Amino acid sequence: MTSSYAPAAAAITQKGWPKAHGWLLARRMTQISFLLLFLAGPWFGLWIVKGDMAASRTLDVLPLTDPYILLQSFFAGHIPETTALIGAAIVAGVYALIGGRVYCAWVCPLNMVTDAAHWLREKLGLTKGWPPKRELRLWILGMTLAVSAVGGTIAWELVNPVTMIYRGLVFSLGAVTVVIVALFLFDVFVSRRGWCGNLCPVGALYALVGVKAVLRVSARNRHDCDDCMDCYAVCPEPQVITPALKGLAKDASPLILDRDCSNCGRCMDVCAKDVFCFTSRFHEPPLPYPVTNAPRKAA
Amino acid sequence: MSAANKEQGIPGISRRRFVADTAQTACVVGIMGLTLGIYARQAKSMPATAIRPPGARAQDAFLGACVRCGMCVRDCPYDTLRIADLGEAVASGTPYFVAREIPCEMCEDIPCVAACPTGALDPGLTNINDAHMGVAVLVGHETCLNYLGLRCDVCYRVCPLIDEAITLKTISNPRTRKHALFIPTIHTDKCTGCGKCEKACVLEEAAIKVLPERIAAGKMDAHYRLGWEEKAKHGGPLLEGVIDLPDRVPGGAGP
Numbered sequence: 001m002t003s004s005y006a007p008a009a010a011a012i013t014q015k016g017w018p019k020a021h022g023w024l025l026a027r028r029m030t031q032i033s034f035l036l037l038f039l040a041g042p043w044f045g046l047w048i049v050k051g052d053m054a055a056s057r058t059l060d061v062l063p064l065t066d067p068y069i070l071l072q073s074f075f076a077g078h079i080p081e082t083t084a085l086i087g088a089a090i091v092a093g094v095y096a097l098i099g100g101r102v103y104c105a106w107v108c109p110l111n112m113v114t115d116a117a118h119w120l121r122e123k124l125g126l127t128k129g130w131p132p133k134r135e136l137r138l139w140i141l142g143m144t145l146a147v148s149a150v151g152g153t154i155a156w157e158l159v160n161p162v163t164m165i166y167r168g169l170v171f172s173l174g175a176v177t178v179v180i181v182a183l184f185l186f187d188v189f190v191s192r193r194g195w196c197g198n199l200c201p202v203g204a205l206y207a208l209v210g211v212k213a214v215l216r217v218s219a220r221n222r223h224d225c226d227d228c229m230d231c232y233a234v235c236p237e238p239q240v241i242t243p244a245l246k247g248l249a250k251d252a253s254p255l256i257l258d259r260d261c262s263n264c265g266r267c268m269d270v271c272a273k274d275v276f277c278f279t280s281r282f283h284e285p286p287l288p289y290p291v292t293n294a295p296r297k298a299a
Numbered sequence: 300m301s302a303a304n305k306e307q308g309i310p311g312i313s314r315r316r317f318v319a320d321t322a323q324t325a326c327v328v329g330i331m332g333l334t335l336g337i338y339a340r341q342a343k344s345m346p347a348t349a350i351r352p353p354g355a356r357a358q359d360a361f362l363g364a365c366v367r368c369g370m371c372v373r374d375c376p377y378d379t380l381r382i383a384d385l386g387e388a389v390a391s392g393t394p395y396f397v398a399r400e401i402p403c404e405m406c407e408d409i410p411c412v413a414a415c416p417t418g419a420l421d422p423g424l425t426n427i428n429d430a431h432m433g434v435a436v437l438v439g440h441e442t443c444l445n446y447l448g449l450r451c452d453v454c455y456r457v458c459p460l461i462d463e464a465i466t467l468k469t470i471s472n473p474r475t476r477k478h479a480l481f482i483p484t485i486h487t488d489k490c491t492g493c494g495k496c497e498k499a500c501v502l503e504e505a506a507i508k509v510l511p512e513r514i515a516a517g518k519m520d521a522h523y524r525l526g527w528e529e530k531a532k533h534g535g536p537l538l539e540g541v542i543d544l545p546d547r548v549p550g551g552a553g554p
Contacts, residue, residue: 041373054392055368055416063416069366073417076363081418084366132327139324143332151339153362158342158391159335163367167392171369173384 005122007233007270014272023265030106038170053109053166054157055087063087068205069157075148076155092209098263100210104196104203105236105264109165113180114196117187118236130191134239134260137204144201161195162202193236207259215263216281219244219254224273231267231276241267245275255284342390347510349388349395350433350492352380353403354412354424358511364419367392371411371420377404380411398494398509403432405459405493428460433492434515435465435485439506445481446506448472454496454507455483464489465496483507487516 011020018025038056040046050057055065065080065087073080095103104111147155157163161179168176187194196203219225222245231245232238240258247254268276343358345351352371355361371394372380379401383389394411396403405427412420424430435454437443444451445467458465467481483496485507494509509515529537536543 050373050414051368051370054366055370057370057414057416065366065416070417073363073366078360078364078417078419080364081416081422083416084418087416133320133324136324136328139328140331143328144335147332147336147339148363151336151343152359153339153343154364154366155335155339157367158339163392164385167367167369167382171372171382173382175385175387179385 005119005125005233007230010228010230010272011270020269023269027106027264028112031109031112034107035109035166035169038166042170042172052170053163055084062090064091066163066202067092067209068202069154069163071205072145072148072154072156075145076152077149095206095209095213097213098210098215099213099261100206100208101203101260101262102210102213102215103206104200105262108162108202109169110162110180110183110200111196113165113184114187114193117184118193121188121192124188126189126192128192129189130194132191132194132198134198134237136198137201140199141201141204156201160202162200197236203262211259212281213259213263214280214282216279217244217256217261217263217265217267217276218279218284219247219256219275220277220279220284221273221275222246222248222254225275226273228272230270230272234266234270236264236266237261253284255279255281257281344388345395345511346388347514348397348399348508350398350403350494350509350511352394352396352411352420353405353409353427353430353432353491354415354420354422355432356419356421361419362390362393364417365393366417366419368416369394370414370416374410374414376406376410377401379403396494398433398492398497399505400498402494402498402509403430403491405430405491428491430491430493431512433494433509434487434490434512435492435494435496435507435509436515437483437485437507439502439504442502442504443483443506444501445483448474448478448480450481451501452481452483453499453501457495457499459493459495460489460491464491487512 008020014020037049037058038052040048041050048059050060053066054069055063057063063083063086065084067088070080070084070088144156147153159179161176161183164176165180167173168180183195191198219241225245231241235241237258237260240256240261243252243258244254244256263278265278268274268278339362343362345358351358351361352375356364367382369382369392372382379396380394381396383391383393383395385391389395407427409424409427409430412422412424415422437446437454440446452467455461455465455467464486466484466486468484469479469481472478472480492509492512496507497505497509500507
């Protein structure tokens with residue numbers, strides 16, 4: 001029943017456990033920090049941030065708004081006040097620079113739930129399960145906007161588990177837990193990385209926001225790649241790796257430019273050969289790439 | 300994927316597959332959309348006891364404007380406002396209050412409206428006395444103590460707009476034939492719907508309740524005119540030469 005799912009094994013031997021989990025730990029700390037910022041008010045009376053993931057006010061000055069929710073509001077026929085517009089512009093602007101789906105990997109509270117589900121799924125050795133297409137989330141995104149327009153209401157917020165989990169924690173709502181549990185079970189037993197990778201329209205919109213993001217992962221040392229496939233095993237969107245990692249023969253850029261890459265950095269953690277690194281989309285040597293090291297070992 | 304097949308030069312299969320795939324996805328998403336749409340429509344209905352915060356836009360517009368951030372709830376100093384949990388009759392994540400539990404204290408600076416980033420609570424509302432969260436209605440004519448001829452008056456006394464939103468209308472008590480009934484009478488245009496009257500009602504189940512305006516208030520047709528008002532405005536009869544016959548009063552009383 002159990003499988004030997006240990007994609008970081010080689011990296012741990014090579015670099016040691018902390019280095020093989022550095023980005024993962026950084027991400028968890030960021031996610032928890034965001035959560036604590038929101039919970040410090042209701043739990044400890046320390047009001048740094050008010051509100052939740054949908055809209056918030058930091059230190060009574062900085063407004064932040066979820067651009068996706070505001071977009072639905074537009075479609076529903078409401079022109080929001082300036083505060084919300086500024087908030088959404090700030091959020092969209094930041095993610096446009098650092099990668100839209102950085103939200104998914106570094107901020108979204110559901111990431112811990114779905115990552116845990118994925119871990120359990122792999123430990124149980126379950127097959128891929130229901131494979132919906134990755135474009136499905138774009139269809140769902142379009143659908144939510146259409147329902148918002150037809151119904152004159154912010155449709156997705158009625159069921160959105162991403163904002164629900166924060167709302168549930170910040171305002172102590174019990175019933176939303178059911179949705180989180182359902183989602184966990186869905187990702188474990190129904191579809192591998194099903195929610196974040198195929199269905200969630202929030203991630204789909206953030207991906208579109210970050211389509212020209214500056215911060216990107218590069219497979220700069222791809223000539224060192226020994227095809228261990230560990231990066232594919234940990235990557236939540238493994239299809240983004242191939243064009244960059246396997247592009248050496250085609251003189252393709254080593255930059256992972258796919259909008260679905262969430263800059264989670266897990267590929268860097270598990271790579272024993274240190275193939276990957278963070279870089280800017282403008283910071284790569286011009287084509288063709290110099291093959292510096294010795295030619296690849298024969299398989 | 301299907302687009303890639305097309306490029307690889309197997310047009311027959313890839314076209315068929317592309318159409319089938321698209322139809323499949325469209326149907327799945329269509330069913331999701333339908334379900335969500337029906338749910339969204341049902342979410343628009345509100346229980347009559349749930350009152351939106353001051354300045355809230357009409358229910359239809361409100362659900363298109365409220366992003367469910369809960370900042371109005373957070374800034375309410377009296378914990379009047381609460382946020383709807385999943386599965387409640389009120390749309391999940393939206394703010395409301397139940398007057399019988401904690402009514403609106405009508406803060407002068409209206410912190411809930413100030414907190415709203417989107418305008419779901421209208422920032423144009425600057426005087427809380429202009430709020431129309433709902434309208435109080437004396438629904439329990441058989442149980443209201445004042446209706447029974449007693450002097451409870453509690454709803455009238457707690458009203459922040461005493462003698463404006465609630466007045467006491469005296470009529471003869473037909474039971475004793477010598478006392479008066481002091482009927483609490485709500486003036487819809489002044490009532491803010493704060494719910495202090497409902498909260499204060501001494502009965503086990505409040506005889507006075509705040510209801511949404513669409514349920515609680517009647518509306519005259521636009522062309523209706525009240526003769527006596529028109530007459531007063533005009534400063535005399537509107538038609539000259541109409542003979543005013545004496546009113547017939549039972550028992551031959553009268554002027």
